[in-house]
Amino acid sequence: MFEKTGVASREMVMTKFPSVERINKGPVAVVECYQKIPCNPCQTACPAGAIQIGDDINNIPERDENRCTGCGMCVAKCPGLSIMIVDGSKSADTVEFRIPYEFLPLPEAGETVTGLDRAGQPVCKAKVVRVMNPPSFDRTPVVTLEVDRAYLYDFRNFRREV
Amino acid sequence: MREVELLIIGSGPAGLCAAVSAASSGAKVLVLERSFRPGGQLIKQTHMFFGSESQYASHRGVDIAEILLKKIEEFGDRIEIMLNATAVGFYEDNVVTVLKDEKEYFKIKAQSVICATGAYEKSLAFPNNDLPGIYGAGAVQTLMNVYGIRPGNRVLMVGAGNIGVIVSYQLMQAGIEVVAVLDAAPRIGAYLVHASKLARMGVPILTSHTVKEAIGTDCLEAAVVCEVDDKFRPIPGTEKRYDVDVMCISVGLSPLNELLAMRGVEMKYVAQLSGYVPMRTENCETAIPGIFVAGDASGIEEASSAMAEGYLAGLCAAAKLGYEPADFEQRRQAYLKQLEDLRSGPVGDRIRAGMKISRL
Amino acid sequence: MRITQHPILTFDRGKEINFTFNGQPMKGFEGETIAAALHAAGVKVLAKSPEKHRPRGFYCAIGNCASCQMVVDGEPNVRTCITLLKEGMKVETQEGKGKIK
Numbered sequence: 197m198f199e200k201t202g203v204a205s206r207e208m209v210m211t212k213f214p215s216v217e218r219i220n221k222g223p224v225a226v227v228e229c230y231q232k233i234p235c236n237p238c239q240t241a242c243p244a245g246a247i248q249i250g251d252d253i254n255n256i257p258e259r260d261e262n263r264c265t266g267c268g269m270c271v272a273k274c275p276g277l278s279i280m281i282v283d284g285s286k287s288a289d290t291v292e293f294r295i296p297y298e299f300l301p302l303p304e305a306g307e308t309v310t311g312l313d314r315a316g317q318p319v320c321k322a323k324v325v326r327v328m329n330p331p332s333f334d335r336t337p338v339v340t341l342e343v344d345r346a347y348l349y350d351f352r353n354f355r356r357e358v
Numbered sequence: 359m360r361e362v363e364l365l366i367i368g369s370g371p372a373g374l375c376a377a378v379s380a381a382s383s384g385a386k387v388l389v390l391e392r393s394f395r396p397g398g399q400l401i402k403q404t405h406m407f408f409g410s411e412s413q414y415a416s417h418r419g420v421d422i423a424e425i426l427l428k429k430i431e432e433f434g435d436r437i438e439i440m441l442n443a444t445a446v447g448f449y450e451d452n453v454v455t456v457l458k459d460e461k462e463y464f465k466i467k468a469q470s471v472i473c474a475t476g477a478y479e480k481s482l483a484f485p486n487n488d489l490p491g492i493y494g495a496g497a498v499q500t501l502m503n504v505y506g507i508r509p510g511n512r513v514l515m516v517g518a519g520n521i522g523v524i525v526s527y528q529l530m531q532a533g534i535e536v537v538a539v540l541d542a543a544p545r546i547g548a549y550l551v552h553a554s555k556l557a558r559m560g561v562p563i564l565t566s567h568t569v570k571e572a573i574g575t576d577c578l579e580a581a582v583v584c585e586v587d588d589k590f591r592p593i594p595g596t597e598k599r600y601d602v603d604v605m606c607i608s609v610g611l612s613p614l615n616e617l618l619a620m621r622g623v624e625m626k627y628v629a630q631l632s633g634y635v636p637m638r639t640e641n642c643e644t645a646i647p648g649i650f651v652a653g654d655a656s657g658i659e660e661a662s663s664a665m666a667e668g669y670l671a672g673l674c675a676a677a678k679l680g681y682e683p684a685d686f687e688q689r690r691q692a693y694l695k696q697l698e699d700l701r702s703g704p705v706g707d708r709i710r711a712g713m714k715i716s717r718l
Numbered sequence: 719m720r721i722t723q724h725p726i727l728t729f730d731r732g733k734e735i736n737f738t739f740n741g742q743p744m745k746g747f748e749g750e751t752i753a754a755a756l757h758a759a760g761v762k763v764l765a766k767s768p769e770k771h772r773p774r775g776f777y778c779a780i781g782n783c784a785s786c787q788m789v790v791d792g793e794p795n796v797r798t799c800i801t802l803l804k805e806g807m808k809v810e811t812q813e814g815k816g817k818i819k
Contacts, residue, residue, distance in 0.1 A: 198550065199545040199546055199550065200544070200545060200546065200563075200565045201546075201553075201557060201562075201563055201565075202546055202550060202553030202554045202556060202557035202563050203554070203557045203558075204554065228551075228554070229551060230550060231549065231550045231551070231704075231705070232703040232704050232705070233408060233549050233551075233703060233705050234408060234409055234410075234662070234699060234700045234701075234702070234703055234705070234706070235408040235409060235410075235415060236409075236410050236415065237406075237410075237411075237415045237416035240410075240411060240415075240416075241416070252699070252702060252703070253409075253410055253699045253700070253702075253703075254699070254702055254703025254704070254705075254706075273406075273416050274406075274416075274551075275405065275406035275407060275408050275415065275416055275551075276408075276549060276551025276552060276554075276555065277551070277555050278551045278554065298531060298725045298726065299530070299531060299725055300531075300533075300723050300724070300725045301723075312558060312560065313558070314554065314557060314558050315557055315558065315560070316557060316558050316559050316560025316561065317560065334406075334417075334418070335418075335725060335726050336406075337725075352558050353558040353559065355560075392781065393780070393781070393800060394800070394802060404726040404727060418726065420726075420727070478778065478780070478782045478783075479778055481777070488767070488772055488774065488785075489773065489775075490762040490763050490764070490773050490774065490775025491762055491775060492775075492777070493775070493776065493777055493778075493779070494777055494778050494779070494783075496778070496779070496780070497776065497777060497778050497779035497780070497799075498779075500779040500780070501754060501757060501779060502721060503727060505729075505750055505751070505754040505758075506720055506721040506724070506727070506729035506731070507719055507720055507721065507754055507757055507758045508719045508720070508721060509757070531724065531725050531726065532721050532724060533721070533723075576762075576763055576773050577762050577763065577773070577775070614782075
């Protein structure tokens, strides 16, 4: 199905997520790259050496959940915008997501937005915590959102409510 | 008649990299560009490129054009880019005829030539496909990303390859609704990360679908699409109508290399490379010594490969002219390795097969 | 039809340019092609085909396909998708093949 719709299945998504224990310890990258393509900026961007592609630039990146500090340097660097950061250390009920968002107008901290799944369908509400857009992100802003834990594996995008 | 050492036709990613590469070896280069600005199609690519650092991965295409043009400036008068200059003929004695500013016509005799003329967008046959409002996807990208003008309000994208999916995303960035992306193939041709970006924006990607007809009097008003079976035959009763004022056709590119055919280099139809392409050595040299090809003119690939080919062709063309740097072989191997890496994965299967067929 | 806000790009439009389309006064910006300026003004029909007089708009925007040819300052077959707008230009819909002066 993925090759027909571009929407990854739950099983595929689960393979990219670190353990819940790891998520609860603090921020960690989820690298949703499922296809072998010639690309390696995530590896180059990672200051912790936590993302490895190896000698063949076509390899699928592997993220070491123990080395990953969740710094998020890879998020704005991935040309496919396939990386997000999840952080379950803030609360028992919610998870914080950091996702790239290249659209205007940007949301504002405190705003409630509609959380979307991988098919762009509304699944939940989400609260915008922070919007980062420093020059080093090169016009790929990264938005931090607070989302109900129940949607850990569903939430992937958002849209502003008009 | 003007005489030049190395003539590069085209100032897209391949041509610019070839110019930088040849000039860094010491060659004097003239680059012909038919447009009023250099950079080819880089100037409308707002997305980050794939590949590795050697091909400026993670930089946006628009910025890569700036990086390359800045490099070219550093070479001073060793590289001249002539704008509004269309190469219209290429003859046995290596004379290239040029139409400048649509009025001046003159000849250039080159010791060596790199043809980096790029590609053009294919069209698709269906009733009323000539209605205004139906454009090449690349044309719409030019309109919105170069000139900052919206093509319309609601768009149907035909073709789910990289261009179709990337342009759809860019349309949404410009605030334009994309109702669907369709493709006759049973699978998405684009890198799936691009497709996923679009899917999570809520844009449906409809594989095994084609356009049945366009509807409109003066301009496009609607499109009727339908499903196709595994032999690409329309399935009756599956028609859907979309009210759209824009349809983008993104069904592939064809190499643009008539000049090489005119010059008489050996050409071959290679389906994997999307059309007639010149036969060439691993150094991008055609069957006529001193005449090179790089980028989409040699077969449709990604811009990252076009840049690596440009660097390789520039290096080798300059060497043939007597400008062989001490680290020639090292550099040559490095560019060959880049190309091998870019083509080595499963998405490079087709290209690798095409490369074998077109190898001299 | 002009994009004013864009997440990646900024559009530095040049000075305003006055031209006419089929006699009607129009405005565009320096650095724009004729076809782009017309499009921004909502004009998509640039020509009529030679045989069946069907409407034609631009298709490729790189001067390759000939779908955008118009009569500019009396000269036919000008590829308006790659021809820059100039002050006072007279742009007209081209009917058929056009006559070379």
